[in-house]
Amino acid sequence: MNQLVTTNKLAELLGYSQEAIRMKVKKGVWICNEHYFKAPDGRLMFAVEMIHQWIKGDDVLQ
Numbered sequence: 001m002n003q004l005v006t007t008n009k010l011a012e013l014l015g016y017s018q019e020a021i022r023m024k025v026k027k028g029v030w031i032c033n034e035h036y037f038k039a040p041d042g043r044l045m046f047a048v049e050m051i052h053q054w055i056k057g058d059d060v061l062q
Contacts (some may be wrong), residue, residue, distance in 0.1 A: 004037065004045040013048065014055075021046070030054065 011018045024030045025044065032038065035054060036046045 002050065003048045005048055007044055007046070010046045010048070010051065014051070 005013065007018050007021050010016070010021055016024075025032075025036060030036055030046075030051070034047070035050045036044050039045055
C-alpha cells in the first residue's frame, strides 16, 4: 500500500521545505489523486511512493 503522509512529514522525509512542497502542488508539478490527495477535511496527504517515482523520473510520460 502506498503510504500517505502530511506536508510536514514529507518535508522531513525528503528534505524539501514545506513551502517548496506547497509550490509543487500550486504549480501543478505534483498531480492531485496521483502524487497527493485532498482529505475530506481539506488537508493534503502525499503518496510517498509516487513522489519517489517522480524524483527518480519514473513517472514521466513517454
